[in-house]
Amino acid sequence: MNLARIVAAGVGVTGAIALSPTLAHAADAPAAKPAMVSVLHAVPGATVDVYANGKELLPDFKPGTLTDPVSLPAGEYDLKVVAPNAGADGKAIIEANDVKVPAGANITVVAHLSADGKPMLTPYVNDTSALAAGKARVTVRHTAAAPAVDVRANQAVAFKNLVNPKEAMADLAAGNISADVVLAGTQTVAIGPADLSLKAGTNTIVYAWGSAADKNLKLAVQTIDGLGGMPGGVPAGTGGQATAGDSSSAGVIVLGAAGAGALAMLATRRRSRTERA
Incomplete structure (x- = not known):
């Protein structure tokens, strides 16, 4: 391409x-x-x-x-x-x-x-705001040529009806989760499952990318650390966030x-x- x-x-x-x-x-x-x-x-x-x-x-x-x-x-x-x-x-x-x-x-x-398979550019603002002790942040970004999806953690829907190129995030207790992506409102798995280790003080960013029509959907994972809330720390960036229900997607700039x-x-x-x- x-x-x-x-x-x-x-x-x-x-x-x-x-x-x-x-x-x-x-x-x-x-x-x-x-x-x-x-x-x-x-x-x-x-x-x-x-x-x-x-x-x-x-x-x-x-x-x-x-x-x-x-x-x-x-x-x-x-x-x-x-x-x-x-x-x-x-x-x-x-x-x-x-x-x-x-x-x-x-x-x-x-x-x-x-979503319809046309190449595009989306810069996302990485949320590096401080996390409470024992907490980890997970961010999911839909960057695939695919319809709306639900993102599940341990088979429970964590982020609902996510569309390209929106993102969603949440702060969770640190630990291990099994994540997968299903077509919105269904049990049909499009990507995964994949085991993720959510470490305290990190933002784990998961990207769904590729093309559903071409059957080459994949996950890419980015981790930003140093978010443990210590004043004077040097995190990997500054904040910016959007939630699954935020249609304006404030953290997304095309x-x-x-x-x-x-x-x-x-x-x-x-x-x-x-x-x-």
Whole structure:
């Protein structure tokens, strides 16, 4: 699937990352709180190489890859996405110059399919607010080409009627749960079950991604720690949340073309944490 379609899916939508000169300029900017960014590639079949200011950042960035969170100084970046092995001078699939990374941003940018199978970008705000002692947070995000679903914990519905690209979350007692995804209002399992260890002071974020029609639905899991409520701690980001019943999904921002560039470059390390159902 050509990643260029992602740009078309995002054009015309207000961008959360504004345009403005180059990586070198970022070093000259006044000191500001850095952005913490992870990227999940959840568009099946689209492997790309990613460049920032002519330097390769993510070679062979494959579907199912979730990058480690990276602290980026606020500033401006020139971005380019090309086909694998095309090189820095290769024809751009996506190109976004002078992209501004705002100070203090904390997001996981997900390239994924809409409910009807069209590529799209959704950056989610990761809730890193303090947790009470012994508590863990679980967040579920629907990023699959699939209809509404119910998310179950130990076969009991925890999040009801979740639709793409909404998210839901809850703070629970730390412990182990068996999670699965069923078609909304039914017992028909679409993904799972998968065993999750919810550790105290963490936000475990579960992404349902892939395509129901193509029978390649999967789970990806991201864990943010350091949320134990100690003042002066350095969590992985700042808050932002939406619940299953929140139709506005305040923690979700859909980016335009500038966001497509941000998807591709906001990481320098990769770690695949994809869990197959």
